[in-house]
Amino acid sequence: MGHLSTSERVCSKTPIPGDASPPPLLARRAKLANGDAQQQVRRGEDSSPELPPRGKLSLPQKEDTAKKVVPQSIVNHVPKDQINLEEYKRTFIGDNVLGWQFEAPLKWDKVIQISLLHIVAVGVLLTYPLHRLNWYSVFWAFFVGGVAGFGVTAGAHRFWTHRSYKANGILRTLLMISYCVAGQNTLYDWVRDHRVHHKYSETDADPHNANRGFFFSHVGWLMMLKHPEVLRRGRQIDMSDILEDPVVQFHQKYFYVLKVIFCFLLPTIVPVYLFGESWSLAFAQQCLFRYVSSLNFTWSVNSAAHLWGSRPYDKRIMPSENIFVSVIAMGEGWHNYHHVFPWDYKAAELGNYKVNFTTMVLDGFHKLGWAWNMKQPSKELVRRILEKYGDGSHVSQGLDSGKDYAAIGASQMVGNVHYAEVPDPELEYDAESSSTESAKLDENENEGERMKKSKKMICT
Numbered sequence: 064m065g066h067l068s069t070s071e072r073v074c075s076k077t078p079i080p081g082d083a084s085p086p087p088l089l090a091r092r093a094k095l096a097n098g099d100a101q102q103q104v105r106r107g108e109d110s111s112p113e114l115p116p117r118g119k120l121s122l123p124q125k126e127d128t129a130k131k132v133v134p135q136s137i138v139n140h141v142p143k144d145q146i147n148l149e150e151y152k153r154t155f156i157g158d159n160v161l162g163w164q165f166e167a168p169l170k171w172d173k174v175i176q177i178s179l180l181h182i183v184a185v186g187v188l189l190t191y192p193l194h195r196l197n198w199y200s201v202f203w204a205f206f207v208g209g210v211a212g213f214g215v216t217a218g219a220h221r222f223w224t225h226r227s228y229k230a231n232g233i234l235r236t237l238l239m240i241s242y243c244v245a246g247q248n249t250l251y252d253w254v255r256d257h258r259v260h261h262k263y264s265e266t267d268a269d270p271h272n273a274n275r276g277f278f279f280s281h282v283g284w285l286m287m288l289k290h291p292e293v294l295r296r297g298r299q300i301d302m303s304d305i306l307e308d309p310v311v312q313f314h315q316k317y318f319y320v321l322k323v324i325f326c327f328l329l330p331t332i333v334p335v336y337l338f339g340e341s342w343s344l345a346f347a348q349q350c351l352f353r354y355v356s357s358l359n360f361t362w363s364v365n366s367a368a369h370l371w372g373s374r375p376y377d378k379r380i381m382p383s384e385n386i387f388v389s390v391i392a393m394g395e396g397w398h399n400y401h402h403v404f405p406w407d408y409k410a411a412e413l414g415n416y417k418v419n420f421t422t423m424v425l426d427g428f429h430k431l432g433w434a435w436n437m438k439q440p441s442k443e444l445v446r447r448i449l450e451k452y453g454d455g456s457h458v459s460q461g462l463d464s465g466k467d468y469a470a471i472g473a474s475q476m477v478g479n480v481h482y483a484e485v486p487d488p489e490l491e492y493d494a495e496s497s498s499t500e501s502a503k504l505d506e507n508e509n510e511g512e513r514m515k516k517s518k519k520m521i522c523t
């Protein structure tokens with residue numbers, strides 16, 4: 064989501080996917096978000112000879128963590144919180160590799176790990192002995208992939224990041240274990256990255272800023288140091304709910320053990336002992352094909368769903384409705400809607416369970432009584448927003464439909480169910496006034512600027 068005042072957003076043009084140079088408005092947004100210091104770093108004006116060597120950036124700095132009591136187990140795993148930002152900014156100079164100038168210093172360990180993983184996975188796939196294909200193993204791979212996807216979409220995303228529903232202890236534990244199956248970052252890092260992403264979409268403070276192109280928003284951002292603005296804004300994100308959650312604390316404490324067991328060991332052992340699969344093929348299926356696919360499916364939400372698709376709810380932002388991403392990411396591709404109404408547990412307004420598998424499972428847990436308070440915006444609010452800001456591609460605005468919004472009814476709501484709406488009053492207001500959470504925040508930040516202007520007007 065963007066974070067400009069409404070008047071600035073109205074003037075914006077839809078950016079062209081793949082266009083390397085950000086549109087003027089977005090460039091202005093980036094500048095607003097960053098200030099001049101970052102621009103200087105880009106120009107290399109700050110590259111003084113006294114710079115400490117790279118790799119010795121982080122010195123403990125307590126100012127941001129001192130406000131709340133942070134469990135030691137989490138602090139130990141979040142060294143980014145202790146980085147001296149001023150020093151970090153000074154040394155944030157892009158690497159030049161064989162004439163390719165990168166915007167940030169590369170994390171060579173990640174470059175090698177991620178590249179190798181993909182190269183080996185593709186190589187093994189191309190030479191896979193198809194005559195030894197075991198359909199039980201194939202089914203198992205899809206099942207494990209589904210569990211991993213559910214952990215990311217229903218757990219890390221819809222539950223922990225957006226708090227779009229409430230869950231009992233059993234479901235929270237299941238979500239955490241499912242998330243471990245995906246083999247991604249710690250929950251703490253995931254949630255903070257995603258909250259920053261929503262607040263500062265498509266600016267330098269967005270960890271996977273889609274204005275930096277498909278590759279960067281897909282995977283490149285994991286291979287280079289985070290922009291200083293990501294760290295600075297990340298420290299301002301309220302993570303108190305995450306820090307206090309015992310399930311997250313447990314995950315943080317045993318992160319590596321849980322990842323190895325649930326992402327690699329168990330999924331590989333099961334087909335060997337239950338379906339008579341060979342160790343090497345079971346390893347290839349789970350630790351290469353399933354793992355690599357699952358990572359790319361998640362990443363496609365940050366890349367493809369920010370670059371390609373329609374924008375029926377808010378044409379001023381980049382996140383888009385992308386059915387392809389919705390299918391592979393279990394319902395997370397309805398991204399234009401999601402950025403406008405991030406607290407909706409369905410992460411979509413329309414569609415069905417086929418393109419929103421996560422919602423189907425969550426509805427099941429709701430029936431069981433393990434999930435409740437499933438938040439959704441009021442239909443009236445959705446209608447008002449899409450009529451005001453949408454690009455006209457909503458099904459209720461189709462040329463041949465002749466339907467008005469009310470006529471769509473329950474039939475096209477996700478899963479054909481529509482629980483009692485549980486709007487969040489504060490966010491409802493936000494969506495109505497600006498259609499983003501961050502707009503409000505930045506409008507507050509720019510308050511000083513406006514005050515100055517209005518004073519000037521009074522004086523003249």
Ligand SMILES: [Zn+2]
Pocket residue numbers: 064260364365369382398402
């Ligand atoms: Zn997004």
Ligand SMILES: [Zn+2]
Pocket residue numbers: 220224225257261401405
């Ligand atoms: Zn989100």
